[in-house]
Amino acid sequence: MNAQNQNDRAAWLQGPLANCSVPPERVKPCWRLVLLGPPGVGKGTQAHLLSQRLGACHLSTGDVFRAAESRTNCFQTSAMTAALEYMHRGTLVPDATVWEMVRERSGCLHCRGGFLLDGFPRTLAQGEALNQLLQEEKLSLSAVVDYELPLIEIVARLSGRRTCEECKSVFHITQQPSQAEGVCDQCGGRLYPREDDRPESIAVRLEVYERSTAPLIQFYRSRGLLLPVAASGSPEEICARTITALEQRYQPVNQNIER
Numbered sequence: 001m002n003a004q005n006q007n008d009r010a011a012w013l014q015g016p017l018a019n020c021s022v023p024p025e026r027v028k029p030c031w032r033l034v035l036l037g038p039p040g041v042g043k044g045t046q047a048h049l050l051s052q053r054l055g056a057c058h059l060s061t062g063d064v065f066r067a068a069e070s071r072t073n074c075f076q077t078s079a080m081t082a083a084l085e086y087m088h089r090g091t092l093v094p095d096a097t098v099w100e101m102v103r104e105r106s107g108c109l110h111c112r113g114g115f116l117l118d119g120f121p122r123t124l125a126q127g128e129a130l131n132q133l134l135q136e137e138k139l140s141l142s143a144v145v146d147y148e149l150p151l152i153e154i155v156a157r158l159s160g161r162r163t164c165e166e167c168k169s170v171f172h173i174t175q176q177p178s179q180a181e182g183v184c185d186q187c188g189g190r191l192y193p194r195e196d197d198r199p200e201s202i203a204v205r206l207e208v209y210e211r212s213t214a215p216l217i218q219f220y221r222s223r224g225l226l227l228p229v230a231a232s233g234s235p236e237e238i239c240a241r242t243i244t245a246l247e248q249r250y251q252p253v254n255q256n257i258e259r
């Protein structure tokens with residue numbers, strides 16, 4: 001299982017009028033996963049690796065907000081401008097704004113390679129809304145991977161994260177350093193600390209996670225979908241651990257018999 005995925009995720013990042021540069025190949029059967037876990041646990045890092053290994057598309061709501069931020073202000077709706085303010089403070093964007101954004105991108109849930117939802121759902125209301133949308137679209141989830149890591153390591157990961165201004169690749173100043181300090185290995189872009197990785201925003205995000213997102217663990221456990229995975233070790237070790245655990249307990253979705 002090693003499906004290289006060169007997709008630029010344009011339909012997800014820019015909205016349904018955009019076309020993905022290289023739509024993922026049809027993967028039969030495919031994985032449709034939700035990645036859960038606190039901010040900084042490594043969901044985005046794992047989504048990148050799992051996408052390469054499983055061929056599934058990485059659908060991150062945080063990436064949609066950051067992509068909107070990098071476009072000029074005149075292309076932003078007032079709801080998006082407000083959403084970015086919530087994001088910078090470390091609080092959640094209102095459910096209605098997130099839901100509208102996901103719903104208009106629902107075509108991505110039919111991606112031929114499957115999908116990896118990262119950062120959505122993030123509240124019980126979003127979990128219920130996703131269930132309903134999947135039912136309407138006649139799609140089912142394969143599993144929900146819940147990454148677990150001690151708080152002290154989470155804070156260290158967030159405090160040292162650096163993101164490329166251009167290609168959005170993610171590094172860490174000590175754990176995953178770029179070859180030249182402050183310069184992206186992939187494209188030479190400038191590396192910067194995310195605005196919501198300031199200490200005061202990190203504290204807010206962790207508190208918001210416990211209050212609003214952690215209840216989704218029981219929500220998915222009670223539906224028999226929860227797969228807890230330890231997020232310690234190298235990214236490659238965690239990715240291998242995830243795939244082994246998935247294959248032992250869950251099945252990918254057979255797209256032939258679904259509809």
Ligand code: AP5
Pocket residue numbers: 038039040041042043044045046060061062063065086087088090091092093094095098118119120121122126157158160161162170171172173175176196205231232233234235238
């Ligand atoms: P989002 O972008 O989803 O952020 P998050 O959930 O807070 O998660 P992060 O991206 O911070 O961390 P991650 O788990 O992906 O870790 P990463 O792989 O980068 O959301 C941002 C904001 O948008 C929210 O706060 C909210 O305002 C808004 N938002 C988004 N979705 C929303 C929704 N559905 N509803 C409402 N609001 C929403 O790794 C972190 C660091 O650790 C990196 O530096 C990485 O290099 C390093 N690292 C990763 N793995 C390892 C490892 N194994 N060993 C050592 N270092 C590692």
